[in-house]
Amino acid sequence: MRAVANNLILHLHPTRVPAPALRFTHTWGLGGISALLTVILVITGVLLMFRYDASVERAYASIQTLETVVPFGALLRNVHHWSANLLVITVLLHLVRVFLTGGFFRDRRGNWIFGLFLLLIVLAFNFTGYLLPWDQLAFWAITVGTGLLDYVPVVGVLVANFLLGGREVGQAALRNFYALHVAVLPVVLMLALSYHFWRVRKDGGVALPDQTGPIEKLTTIPHLVGIELGIALVTLTAVMLFAMLVPAPLEAMANPAHPPNPAKAAWYFLGVQELLLHMHPLAALTLSAIGLLGLAAVPFWDRDDSAIGIGGRSARGRKAAWLGVALSLLLTPLLVVIDEWWLDLPALLPGLPTLVSNGLIPLGLTLAGLAGIYWLIRLALRTRHNEALVGLFSFTMNALVVLTLIGIFFRGPNMALVWPW
Ligand code: HEM
Structure with missing residues (x-):
């Protein structure tokens, strides 16, 4: 048994590590935690399949039976639900860690871009799973989410039709989402993760600062495996405790005739939904796509690999990161409030089509604002290009968090701003 375990471990890891x-x-354990959550999701997902029924008449009832009749059924669903949500968070934090430690330099460039593909798969998993309980939350979040596709030029309507199996969220959509969730995406994720791990090994493990002398190496067993087991135990305990204490939400059965007010997207898309309240959908989607492309371009944008493995590139880079966070904490809510209560571009520019007044102009202003943040950090802290990029990255990621929090807590009926307390 021990020989089998050792063999498996040494297939995943080299025998000795720096x-x-x-x-x-250097890692915050986030890649490993994400991998463990994926395993938990596969195991609990397979068990859920024994009871779940992907039909609009029976899906909701099958979840209710699972929660009330099946022994440990509610716990099983809670573990699956919370692990899936936690995975979105740990993968995003892993991305932040890799960026901040310069894990995208040199040979790791390809794995960084491939990692973005992994992030999209994790989001697709969550999105397709969201519909399955067939409650009000599920039905309307997917209706809002897939409605956005209509604004994507050329392919949007085709993709929406393919996903939904028609124009509306109904039986065909449930069947398609289920097929994607339990058959297509797991295979894609397993293949993608195998490649990701293989690349991490091939590129020499995690990014570390360049060493002049010889590097001390330690055996993987017990040194690395001991740490991994510790992190795994803490993660498992935290997930189990959370799942035992906090039930996964289940609202009334889906009712296509009665949209809830507000009808919100799933929390990890609330940042994009918040953008939609401030600009034309095409502009909001373009801004999100530019953000993703910007992340993919990071290895080409920052070519100064002398700072590899150093958190934030330098002490000044770390200052730039904090300045970026502070600026976005201040500016993001301020701009949301100004746009909500005072600024009405279409009314100010009545002669222009809304695609320009509410689309191109706010999009251009946002991009100009981001360029302004870059230069502000560069000049205020006298940073180099790569340190200012750390500041810009921190600004943008934190702005996404702030927009998401506004979407979760500060949007009420008709998506108007409300004070939650
Ligand atoms: C399900 C999703 C993911 C899993 C399970 C995963 C897992 C891992 C693991 C276990 C490592 C080894 C180091 C560590 O533990 O941190 C790693 C490294 C790495 N990951 Fe991921 N990852 C995922 C998503 C991503 C994403 C979204 C990105 C970036 C866009 C990314 C980019 C990288 C890169 C470039 C490395 C090597 C460089 C370094 O570690 O310093 N990964 N990943």
Whole structure:
């Protein structure tokens, strides 16, 4: 048994690893935690399949039976639900860690871009799973989400039709989402993760600062495996405790005739939904696409690999990161409030089509604002290009968090701003 376990571990890891790679702050354990959550999701997902029924008449009832009749059924669903939500968070934090430690330099460039594909798969998993309970929350979040596709030029309507199996969220959509969730995406994720892990090994493990002398190496067993087991135990305990204490939400059965007010997207898309309240859907989607392309372009944008493995590139880079966070904490809510209560571009520019007054202009202003943030950080802290990029990245990621929090807590009926307390 022990020989089998050792063999498996040494297929995943080299026999010896550089001692600095074992430092917790180099990884925060986030890649490993994401991998563990994926395993938990596969196991609990397969068990859920024994009871779940992908039909609009029976899906909701099958979840109710699972929660009330099947022994440990509610716990099973809670573990699956919360692990899926946690995975979105840990994968995003892993992305932030890889960026901040310069994990995209040199040979790791390809794995960084491939990682973005992994992020999209994780989001697709969550999105397709969201519909399955067939309650009000599920039905309307997917209606809002897929409605957005209509604004994507050329392919949007085709993709929406393919996903929904028609124009509306109904039986065909449920069947398609289920097929994607339990058959297509798991295969894609497993293949993609195998490639991701293989690349991490081939590229020499996690990014570490360049060393002049010889690097001390330690055996994987027990040094690395001991740390991994510790992190796995803490993660498992946290997920189990959370799942035992907090039930996964289940609202009334889906009713296509009665939209809830407000009808919100799933929380990880609330940042985009918040953008939609401030600009034309095409502009909001273009801004999101530019953000994703910007992330993919990071290895080409920052070519100064002398700072590889150093958190934030330098002490000044770390200052730039904090300045970026502080600026976005201040500016994001301020701009949301100004646009909500005072600024009405279509009314100010009545002669222009709304695609320009409410689309091109706010999009251009946002991009100009981001360029302004870059230069502000560069000049205020006298940073180099790569350090200012750290500031811009921190600004943008934190703005996404703030927009999401506004969407979760500060949007009420008709998506108007409300004070939650
Ligand atoms: C389900 C999703 C993912 C899983 C399970 C995963 C897992 C891992 C693991 C276990 C490592 C080894 C180091 C560590 O533990 O942190 C790693 C490294 C790496 N990951 Fe991921 N990852 C995922 C998504 C992503 C995403 C979204 C990105 C970036 C866009 C990314 C980019 C990288 C890169 C470039 C490395 C190597 C560089 C370094 O670690 O310093 N990964 N990943």
